[in-house]
Amino acid sequence: MIADRNMKIILACIMAFFLLVTSAVAHFEGNTSPPVCDLTYEDGTPVQNWPEMKGKVIYIDFWASWCPPCIKSFPFMNQLTRDFEERGLQVVGINLDEERSEAEDFLKQFQNKFTIVFDTDKQCAKDFNVIAMPSTYIIDKRGLVRHIHRGFRPGEMEAMRELIDALLDETI
């Protein structure tokens, strides 16, 4: 009887251990608003927040200069801007470099046709639960996160374009 009780206690401890070490995963995909972020442009001026961009489809991309897939994603995001900007797509690249100069050197080397902003304290990335680089979040016209994509694989981008096309066709 006592042994049974001990076993239950030990099992409870093991379960508690796994609950403690498993990090909480925020889940935004679906009808959830994105977390409000404190972002700045290159010159330090604050960026308007997501609710103020309601009515647009927002393609949020977290990137860093040292990440090879991010380099590959730049031409794709430039193309998205060219193709869909007039229909209401706003591409926002949120830089997460620890050294601003590395991002600036990168931007001199790789042309960008979309908006680049900086998450200086990385709080936005934490709130968005960014676990991979790059990470993409697509916000629909109602201001809700409709799709999360981690990494950049060219083969998957046609589906992404189709999704953006469909979201741009939606009416609020």
Added chain:
Amino acid sequence: MKKAGFLMLLLGVCIVAALSGCANVAPWERGTLAKPHMALDPSPLQTGTRMHNYGSREAGASTNSEGGGGGCGCY
């Protein structure tokens, strides 16, 4: 009782694993780790050349010389 002992051991292993100093590195903190000089082998070409030379000088078979070098510095 045996089961309880096993579970105690399992719990102990879990605690030791948790205290081993493993930490999650956030994606935005991987910039330094991603630099070329942080790679396990920062210069693969140089390593390859060195191993090739070493393998050919040694007269025994090794992973770097097919069938063993001649000991003369050549293949």
